[in-house]
Amino acid sequence: MDIYSAARRFNRPHSLDADTRGEALPIGARGLIGDGTTCALVRLDGAIDWLCLPRFDSPSVFGQLLDERRGGVTALTPVRRPYKSYQRYDPDTNVLDTLFEVTGQGSIRLTDYMPWTNDPRAAIHEVHRRLECRDGDVEINVVFDPRFGYAAHAPRFEVSQDGVLAIGPSGERLAGALSRPCIWQERPEGGLSATLHMRSGERVWMVISWDAPRVAPISAYRPFEHLRQTRRHWRTWAAQLRYDGPWRHYVMRSALTLKLLQYAPSGGMVAAPTTSLPEGIGGERNWDYRYVWMRDAALCIRAMNLIGYSQESLDFFHFVGNALTRHEGHHIFYTVEGGIVPDEQSLPWLSGFRASRPVRIGNGAKDQLQLDNAGYLLDAAFVYERFGNALSLRFWRHLVKLMDRMQNDWHKPDHGIWEPRGGMHHNVHTKTMLWVAFDRGARIATLFGEEELALSWRLQAERIKAEVLTRGLDPSGRHFVSHYEGTDPDATLLLLPAYGLLPATDPRTLETISFVQQRLCDRGFVYRYHYDDGLSGPEGAFILCGFWLVEALAMAGRLDEAMQVFERHAEASNHVGLLGEQVDPESGMLLGNFPQGFSHMGLIHAAARIDLGLRLRDERSQRHPILDLEA
Numbered sequence: 001m002d003i004y005s006a007a008r009r010f011n012r013p014h015s016l017d018a019d020t021r022g023e024a025l026p027i028g029a030r031g032l033i034g035d036g037t038t039c040a041l042v043r044l045d046g047a048i049d050w051l052c053l054p055r056f057d058s059p060s061v062f063g064q065l066l067d068e069r070r071g072g073v074t075a076l077t078p079v080r081r082p083y084k085s086y087q088r089y090d091p092d093t094n095v096l097d098t099l100f101e102v103t104g105q106g107s108i109r110l111t112d113y114m115p116w117t118n119d120p121r122a123a124i125h126e127v128h129r130r131l132e133c134r135d136g137d138v139e140i141n142v143v144f145d146p147r148f149g150y151a152a153h154a155p156r157f158e159v160s161q162d163g164v165l166a167i168g169p170s171g172e173r174l175a176g177a178l179s180r181p182c183i184w185q186e187r188p189e190g191g192l193s194a195t196l197h198m199r200s201g202e203r204v205w206m207v208i209s210w211d212a213p214r215v216a217p218i219s220a221y222r223p224f225e226h227l228r229q230t231r232r233h234w235r236t237w238a239a240q241l242r243y244d245g246p247w248r249h250y251v252m253r254s255a256l257t258l259k260l261l262q263y264a265p266s267g268g269m270v271a272a273p274t275t276s277l278p279e280g281i282g283g284e285r286n287w288d289y290r291y292v293w294m295r296d297a298a299l300c301i302r303a304m305n306l307i308g309y310s311q312e313s314l315d316f317f318h319f320v321g322n323a324l325t326r327h328e329g330h331h332i333f334y335t336v337e338g339g340i341v342p343d344e345q346s347l348p349w350l351s352g353f354r355a356s357r358p359v360r361i362g363n364g365a366k367d368q369l370q371l372d373n374a375g376y377l378l379d380a381a382f383v384y385e386r387f388g389n390a391l392s393l394r395f396w397r398h399l400v401k402l403m404d405r406m407q408n409d410w411h412k413p414d415h416g417i418w419e420p421r422g423g424m425h426h427n428v429h430t431k432t433m434l435w436v437a438f439d440r441g442a443r444i445a446t447l448f449g450e451e452e453l454a455l456s457w458r459l460q461a462e463r464i465k466a467e468v469l470t471r472g473l474d475p476s477g478r479h480f481v482s483h484y485e486g487t488d489p490d491a492t493l494l495l496l497p498a499y500g501l502l503p504a505t506d507p508r509t510l511e512t513i514s515f516v517q518q519r520l521c522d523r524g525f526v527y528r529y530h531y532d533d534g535l536s537g538p539e540g541a542f543i544l545c546g547f548w549l550v551e552a553l554a555m556a557g558r559l560d561e562a563m564q565v566f567e568r569h570a571e572a573s574n575h576v577g578l579l580g581e582q583v584d585p586e587s588g589m590l591l592g593n594f595p596q597g598f599s600h601m602g603l604i605h606a607a608a609r610i611d612l613g614l615r616l617r618d619e620r621s622q623r624h625p626i627l628d629l630e631a
Contacts, residue, residue: 106136145191375433422534
């Protein structure tokens, strides 16, 4: 069977004509490849328009995603237009295939991957690209146009029979090797280009190598061996999946995506591999997500444990433990190596995705007060213990120090999970997660024989819960609101039953679900909130919030409705199963940094929650230990 038959069935072909440019393609018109230290985005037209080297938060070398003219790109693209383009992942891997069907010429397959090694310290920082002419006679345009330092610097080039070496003003070096000699020419817009004439059965390799002293012959890069090893690695890893519910293909792709977002040397996971992709086209809601949020790491521990990837959760927990040890939990997110995130700054020379300015690096939210993080961390520690691990005494002492601070700070207003730029409130979600922190902390304390501390924290949890149940409700007392004395909903209210503050069938929980649906839902999708957050411009519906709604509905026994909402959100993924941060409910366009770890974690939790509900409803079975999500 044709290997692209599935792609043709499930992915609408993208027809690219002479007027189609990279900037005309939506955010989601890309696949993702990576090597455990960084990721590259591969467009449907064969262009890599985003790649930071040597790690996620390094300056970009290809950044056309954020500036069509100046950003820099490398591409293997059919010369003749129109053509149709399909993308698919080699099953159970992160090896990406793109098929071009060129009108009047033939078809050609492009395979993209970054070599994966089992040693997280041994990443070779290369992109391997293979062209295979399947039939006909096709011309391919080869572009090599790196721009170092977020496109602040154009390199000089050294051309040899093996390819091109780009050399930046600060000594940066990037090799573009080809297995066939080419005649390279300068492009008016910058960089170099060449043309390949390929006939049926012919193959050509291109290897892009970071920090290369020179361009080597293709054979020296050993692309065939790396391709086999990379495929084998991914398939072996994928075979560990322990989810066998109705949406296994979505869960598998989410797991593979989360694995790509993990910085292997430290175990940290970036929120997304990109910066400044807009939450609303043309707006200012553009942020740098190439850092490790403690909240994300904690949620990832939960998600990966649910589906059988205990080693990944251990790695993430190792990162969390190191951050607590080094910084005493004083920061809400860190660099991929556990350092302090740089100050936020704008890059005025970049025009942004579809003129969405500013383009930002660093993140000013690092200085915010977000007390809910304590709840996520203590819950992660609790889950860590429940899945058969043992916290060290050293780690426990750091948790005690963190909770000592929470004893003093829990009553304060904070910025909360959404990181608004318009002030602080007594956020109901924050107070809920502080209740989680003391509740889980009390349970862990008993494991270390600290019964007095456990009692103290249990009483503190009861005080916080009593306050939330009093001040967190609207004046009628029927449903919860976003913050004390507020009147508006917030999608985080959907998490109340998931973390156990109230039963899912409590009348206040059910009224809150309805309140959120009435005020924040649009065409089946869920917005975070509609209140003023200190920023201008629109944003899309938040995909993670939709999966929270799925969990809340499933826990309330509304499984059919939960499945409908799940399918709506899962099908919002792009042609290869990747989810952004947000989605435009009207057009279905993905928005925000891409792909988004939060969204894929939410999918895994929601799928597991529904599967548990189906087991209980249809099989009348006991709780499955791997899928017992309730604390």
